[in-house]
Amino acid sequence: MTKQDFKFQVFSLSERLFPMVARLLGNNSKAEDAIQEIMLKLWQKRKKIENHPNINGFVILTARNYCIDLLRKKTLVLEDSTSELKVLKSTGDIESLEWKELNNIIFKILEQLPKQQKEVFLMRDVDGYEFTEIAAALSLKMEHVRVLLSRARKQIGVALEKNYDYERGTYE
Structure with missing residues (x-):
C-alpha cells in the first residue's frame, strides 16, 4: 500500500x-x-x-x-463521556432547561441498556457508522447488529414514554 x-x-x-x-x-x-x-x-x-x-x-x-x-x-479516570454527546440543542432559557433535562433522561436510559445495545446505538445513531462497519468492529453478524439497534431504540422509546406519561400524571 x-x-x-x-x-x-x-x-x-x-x-x-x-x-x-x-x-x-x-x-x-x-x-x-x-x-x-x-x-x-x-x-x-x-x-x-x-x-x-x-x-x-x-x-x-x-x-x-x-x-x-x-x-x-490503565485505570483511567473516566469522565462521563456521554456529556460529549450534545445531541439536543435549543436557544431559549426555559427551552434550554427542558432540553438539558431531556438529555439527562436519555443518558440515564442509555446507562440502563445492555452493553452491546448501548454500543451499537451509540455507534449508529451518534457516531454515524454503517451497519457493516459496526458488525466488523464488534465481530457480530449484520442482522444481529440490526436487532440490537432495534431493541435499544425500542427500550429508549418505552423509557421516554414512561417518563413523560409520569410527568403528565398518567403513569400507572
Missing part, C-alpha cells in the same frame, strides 16, 4: 473514528493521542491492510480494540 493509498483509504477515516474513540476513552485529548497511535499501528500493518476485504471495518475494529486495551492497562 502506497502513502497515497493509505492516506485515502485509512487516514481519511480518522475523523470518523474520533467520536467513538473519545466516547470510549472519556476525553478529547486522550482520543487525539489514541488516534495518532492507531494510525501508526495501521501504517505498520499497511501490507496486510491492502488486501483486506473491508478496510473500514478493520480500521474501526483496530481503533476499538486499541481503546479497550488502553482501558484495561
